[in-house]
Amino acid sequence: MEPVHEKYQRLIDFCRTLPPMPTAVAHPCDRSSLEGALQAAELGLIAPLLVGPPARIRMVADECGLDLADHPIVDAPHSHAAAARAVELVREGAAEGLMKGSLHTDELMSAVVRREGGLRTKRRVSHCFIMDVPRHENALIITDAEINIAPTLADKVDILQNAIDLAHALRMPEVRVAILSAMETVNAKLPSTIEAAALCKMVDRRQITGALVDGPLALDNAIDPAAARTKKIESPVAGRANVLMVPDLEAGNMLAKSLSFLAGAVAAGIVLGARVPIILTSRADSVTTRLASCAVATMVAAKRRDDAKIMG
Numbered sequence: 001m002e003p004v005h006e007k008y009q010r011l012i013d014f015c016r017t018l019p020p021m022p023t024a025v026a027h028p029c030d031r032s033s034l035e036g037a038l039q040a041a042e043l044g045l046i047a048p049l050l051v052g053p054p055a056r057i058r059m060v061a062d063e064c065g066l067d068l069a070d071h072p073i074v075d076a077p078h079s080h081a082a083a084a085r086a087v088e089l090v091r092e093g094a095a096e097g098l099m100k101g102s103l104h105t106d107e108l109m110s111a112v113v114r115r116e117g118g119l120r121t122k123r124r125v126s127h128c129f130i131m132d133v134p135r136h137e138n139a140l141i142i143t144d145a146e147i148n149i150a151p152t153l154a155d156k157v158d159i160l161q162n163a164i165d166l167a168h169a170l171r172m173p174e175v176r177v178a179i180l181s182a183m184e185t186v187n188a189k190l191p192s193t194i195e196a197a198a199l200c201k202m203v204d205r206r207q208i209t210g211a212l213v214d215g216p217l218a219l220d221n222a223i224d225p226a227a228a229r230t231k232k233i234e235s236p237v238a239g240r241a242n243v244l245m246v247p248d249l250e251a252g253n254m255l256a257k258s259l260s261f262l263a264g265a266v267a268a269g270i271v272l273g274a275r276v277p278i279i280l281t282s283r284a285d286s287v288t289t290r291l292a293s294c295a296v297a298t299m300v301a302a303k304r305r306d307d308a309k310i311m312g
Contacts, residue, residue, distance in 0.1 A: 005132040005266055007139045008292040011170070012043065015295040018302050020047040021097045023279070023294075024086035026108055027052040027079045028101035031064045032283045036290040037099060038066055045294040049074055049095055052082045079103035083111035087119055090276050096301045099279040099294070109147070112274050124148070124158035125273040127280070128166050129256050130296055133265040136223075140259075141167060141243040145252030146280070147271065153195050156245070157208060160199060162272040163243050164210040169303035170296065178222035178241035179215025180251070184231060186216065192247035211243070212236050219244070219255070268292035270300065277301055 023046040028034040037048045051074045061068050076082035089095045100108050112119045127146035130139055143163045167175040179196035186193045196215030203213040214237035220227040225239030246252035259265035266289050271278035277297035281290050
């Protein structure tokens with residue numbers, strides 16, 4: 001039986017009070033991707049537009065006993081075409097979100113970041129894990145462990161702001177970001193500490209807004225109050241971070257997988273910085289994780305709608 005992840009369940013329950021997000025699902029041609037989209041639709045999280053070869057989608061549904069109900073199928077002959085057509089549906093205003101089906105992440109993201117006809121914005125695209133860690137009181141956002149391999153300082157500005165904006169969409173009452181490194185002091189021999197200090201100064205000058213940010217911080221003194229006290233770090237973030245920004249993809253990937261495989265955490269995922277939230281699911285994801293990823297995207301879309309009304 002799948003364990004109950006209370007933080008995710010609260011998220012899903014809240015999203016059921018929101019209108020379902022019209023979502024282009026690119027190439028849902030295996031059981032996990034099609035079932036995930038249909039389960040999210042059943043809970044009212046998304047309203048899926050199934051983009052791919054109609055005969056193949058129906059065959060998967062029949063083989064797996066899934067009810068396509070009246071969910072529209074948008075014809076696309078293969079996975080590359082499905083990614084391109086799903087992006088077109090967003091550009092046409094038919095979808096407010098994008099969801100990966102049974103195609104490679106690179107296929108979907110290449111259609112997203114295409115200069116002509118893609119979903120680029122002024123922001124760099126980045127990924128956030130929203131992790132439900134047992135025995136840790138609140139959800140943890142970890143960025144970026146999936147897309148930006150060796151981000152520059154300029155890249156990190158966007159990665160940080162994307163994560164802060166996500167935390168606000170998730171209605172975190174106070175966003176506290178720890179910029180992680182191997183140590184909590186600035187050291188010229190370790191470039192990530194220099195960049196962490198620069199990002200903090202950019203927060204001071206309001207080039208990055210919306211959060212309390214501190215760094216460099218080591219992982220222990222970022223999330224454990226006792227470790228922060230031992231190191232005599234006086235900061236509103238140290239020991240209390242709810243967003244962890246890693247120095248590069250390798251560090252982020254290892255951190256997320258360590259929490260998953262050694263601490264029993266689960267990780268919902270979302271891509272930000274494009275015109276719409278992008279749900280990246282994996283075949284290995286549990287049902288709860290897939291639904292939580294959809295719920296996160298729905299909250300991001302709802303926040304964007306609210307912001308647009310205020311701006312309008």
